[in-house]
Amino acid sequence: MTNAFVRALACGTVLAGIAVAGAASASDNKIALIPGGPHPYFAPWEQAAADAAKDFGIATVDFKVPTDWKLALQTELLESLAAQGYNAFGIFPADPVGINSTVAELASAGIPSAALAGCTQDPSDVSFCLGTDVYNSAYLGTKALIEAMGGKGNIVHLAGLLVDPNTTLRVKAVETAVAETNGAVTLLQTVADTDAQEAADQKINALLGAQKDEIDGMIATGYIPSVVASKSLRTLGDKRIKFIGIDDDPIVLEAIKDGFVAGTMAQNPYGQGYIGAYVMDLMASGGCTVKDDAPWVKTPQTAKFIDSGTLVINQANLDTYKDDLKKITADIQGKFKDTYLNCQ
Amino acid sequence: MSDDAIRDAPPRRRLSLGGASGQIGLLAIVIGFWVVFSSLAPGFLSTFNLFNLGRSLAVDIVIGFSQMVVLATGGMNLAVGSIGVCAVMFTGFLLQDLGLPIPAAMALALVLGTLLGWLNGMAIVKTGVNSFIITLASASLYLGAMLILTKAVPYSELPAAVGAFGRLKIGTFLSPLLVIAIVIGAALFVLYRFSTLGRQILAAGANPRAAAMSGVPVDRVIVFSHGLSGFLAACAGLMLVARLGAAVPSVGGEEWLLPSFLGPVLGGTLLSGGVVAVVGTMIGAALVTTIRSGLLVLQIGNFWLQLFLGLILLFAVFVDRYRSVYAERRSTRQR
Numbered sequence: 122m123t124n125a126f127v128r129a130l131a132c133g134t135v136l137a138g139i140a141v142a143g144a145a146s147a148s149d150n151k152i153a154l155i156p157g158g159p160h161p162y163f164a165p166w167e168q169a170a171a172d173a174a175k176d177f178g179i180a181t182v183d184f185k186v187p188t189d190w191k192l193a194l195q196t197e198l199l200e201s202l203a204a205q206g207y208n209a210f211g212i213f214p215a216d217p218v219g220i221n222s223t224v225a226e227l228a229s230a231g232i233p234s235a236a237l238a239g240c241t242q243d244p245s246d247v248s249f250c251l252g253t254d255v256y257n258s259a260y261l262g263t264k265a266l267i268e269a270m271g272g273k274g275n276i277v278h279l280a281g282l283l284v285d286p287n288t289t290l291r292v293k294a295v296e297t298a299v300a301e302t303n304g305a306v307t308l309l310q311t312v313a314d315t316d317a318q319e320a321a322d323q324k325i326n327a328l329l330g331a332q333k334d335e336i337d338g339m340i341a342t343g344y345i346p347s348v349v350a351s352k353s354l355r356t357l358g359d360k361r362i363k364f365i366g367i368d369d370d371p372i373v374l375e376a377i378k379d380g381f382v383a384g385t386m387a388q389n390p391y392g393q394g395y396i397g398a399y400v401m402d403l404m405a406s407g408g409c410t411v412k413d414d415a416p417w418v419k420t421p422q423t424a425k426f427i428d429s430g431t432l433v434i435n436q437a438n439l440d441t442y443k444d445d446l447k448k449i450t451a452d453i454q455g456k457f458k459d460t461y462l463n464c465q
Numbered sequence: 466m467s468d469d470a471i472r473d474a475p476p477r478r479r480l481s482l483g484g485a486s487g488q489i490g491l492l493a494i495v496i497g498f499w500v501v502f503s504s505l506a507p508g509f510l511s512t513f514n515l516f517n518l519g520r521s522l523a524v525d526i527v528i529g530f531s532q533m534v535v536l537a538t539g540g541m542n543l544a545v546g547s548i549g550v551c552a553v554m555f556t557g558f559l560l561q562d563l564g565l566p567i568p569a570a571m572a573l574a575l576v577l578g579t580l581l582g583w584l585n586g587m588a589i590v591k592t593g594v595n596s597f598i599i600t601l602a603s604a605s606l607y608l609g610a611m612l613i614l615t616k617a618v619p620y621s622e623l624p625a626a627v628g629a630f631g632r633l634k635i636g637t638f639l640s641p642l643l644v645i646a647i648v649i650g651a652a653l654f655v656l657y658r659f660s661t662l663g664r665q666i667l668a669a670g671a672n673p674r675a676a677a678m679s680g681v682p683v684d685r686v687i688v689f690s691h692g693l694s695g696f697l698a699a700c701a702g703l704m705l706v707a708r709l710g711a712a713v714p715s716v717g718g719e720e721w722l723l724p725s726f727l728g729p730v731l732g733g734t735l736l737s738g739g740v741v742a743v744v745g746t747m748i749g750a751a752l753v754t755t756i757r758s759g760l761l762v763l764q765i766g767n768f769w770l771q772l773f774l775g776l777i778l779l780f781a782v783f784v785d786r787y788r789s790v791y792a793e794r795r796s797t798r799q800r
Binding site: 189191192193197198202204206217222225226230242244283289 | 517
């Protein structure tokens with residue numbers, strides 16, 4: 122407990138130090154962080170926006186949510202905000218290809234954008250993509266699941282929206298991790314389109330009702346199926362089926378604590394919003410551009426990717442993982458300007 | 466009643482093309498909103514916003530037309546969005562995978578849209594099942610088939626000319642997409658106002674039994690209207706391809722349902738059939754697009770938008786009901 126407190130204090134000091142340094146460059150910029158639609162994953166962006174505005178002295182950093190998870194609504198929101206004078210955007214694309222034309226039009230009007238939490242598909246005019254390496258996250262999660270199962274058995278993958286290209290990457294990652302077991306682990310089924318409450322309830326409960334005894338492990342790569350599966354396993358009282366979820370919803374964390382869930386893949390939504398607002402402020406001020414020769418990670422979607430950090434939460438680090446994420450955030454932000462930007 | 470009888474009917478007794486007075490009232494409301502929004506939010510009249518508003522309006526108008534032509538027959542098409550996204554992805558396949566020239570790819574996508582609409586129409590007249598059920602089923606069928614065939618992978622490497630057309634401006638802010646929507650509207654106006662086929666459609670929509678007894682090929686006009694609806698849905702899909710410069714599977718679908726009904730019903734098209742309002746549909750779409758854009762520019766909470774759209778739809782339904790009752794009373798008095 123004492124160690125956790127000291128770590129938290131240390132992280133707080135690092136962030137505060139960076140904040141004080143950043144506050145010296147107060148700006149008139151109006152920045153908006155825009156998710157693809159309403160989703161609990163993005164809830165930390167609101168606090169991240171408020172903190173970034175305060176810490177870096179930015180005139181406005183707003184968190185604006187399209188009313189539904191639809192490209193047209195996100196596009197309209199972006200266009201209307203640009204018409205109101207917002208001059209930089211951090212965007213989770215509602216569609217990684219469809220958003221590109223809007224981003225290109227914003228860029229031609231001198232308004233920079235960054236993809237946060239999810240990338241656009243190259244070629245794109247977004248400056249960079251800061252997010253979870255979804256392939257790596259799903260791969261590591263599946264490896265953790267296989268380890269929890271003792272290296273053998275049958276697993277099921279609870280995947281997100283079919284029309285989301287990230288789902289394709291996650292499906293490939295799970296398949297790769299399973300293939301590496303040389304037949305010891307079998308992927309029974311990939312249940313897709315589960316990242317909505319009603320669909321997740323129906324599909325996961327039907328799956329457990331019909332095939333509970335054949336399933337040895339499950340991995341969810343969407344926020345909502347992760348929560349629903351955690352609740353279902355608790356209701357069933359089943360600790361035999363090993364489950365790896367994603368994100369840190371309190372229901373999932375409680376299930377880890379009580380042993381119904383083996384672990385969950387933590388992402389860093391707060392860090393994505395906080396760092397995204399900080400960098401967009403630098404770029405909107407006109408003094409900074411992205412370096413072409415920076416150590417970008419190349420992914421199937423983009424050549425300018427930065428991993429915002431991922432780690433497995435289990436019973437061992439349940440109390441300390443937030444400090445680890447804060448450390449990752451402070452580390453990325455502290456190095457961002459020198460590593461990825463050319464500033465005058 | 467024969468074809469000649471419909472053609473020869475005196476103008477005042479002709480099947481209605483929507484009340485002009487209602488459309489003027491609607492136009493006044495649109496102008497009122499423009500005055501309010503532009504005075505409260507200067508960004509509303511910026512060329513950036515006007516250009517984007519025009520492009521959204523163009524797509525909404527054509528989506529509205531796609532529903533209107535089926536409403537004219539007393540039916541409905543819940544598959545407009547699914548047909549639209551099928552046309553979108555088919556265009557992407559033809560341009561990116563097969564490398565066809567743009568005009569050929571677009572023409573084939575329009576043919577596909579027409580074919581899917583025609584299938585709906587055939588299923589309706591051959592089975593006698595309500596269009597609501599048939600198109601509800603086909604909406605899932607078409608969307609599912611599209612997802613299976615494309616694996617939901619978008620086509621992002623279309624010829625640059627496609628996206629360039631979507632970004633093109635006539636003058637400072639007028640999008641050519643809006644011009645296309647107006648041209649389509651003019652063609653539909655001519656169809657319903659001046660052609661025998663158009664009046665046959667309206668007659669079949671107003672009273673199918675009477676129309677059939679008068680010699681109107683009711684089944685044929687229903688199939689034609691659904692084919693036309695599919696064609697127009699594909700047009701809207703192609704406009705989106707130009708707008709986005711890519712073919713993505715997340716457009717269309719259920720997203721089109723609300724605008725497809727709002728424009729026509731606000732504009733004066735009766736849900737019960739027999740009356741279309743081409744100009745009214747355009748003004749109705751303009752009202753919805755204006756309110757949507759205005760509320761966003763005014764920074765009224767995004768979630769209020771849904772509430773307002775719901776209220777507008779409810780208002781449109783009440784107006785539609787009022788119009789039906791009024792038309793019925795007037796018809797009784799004239800007899």
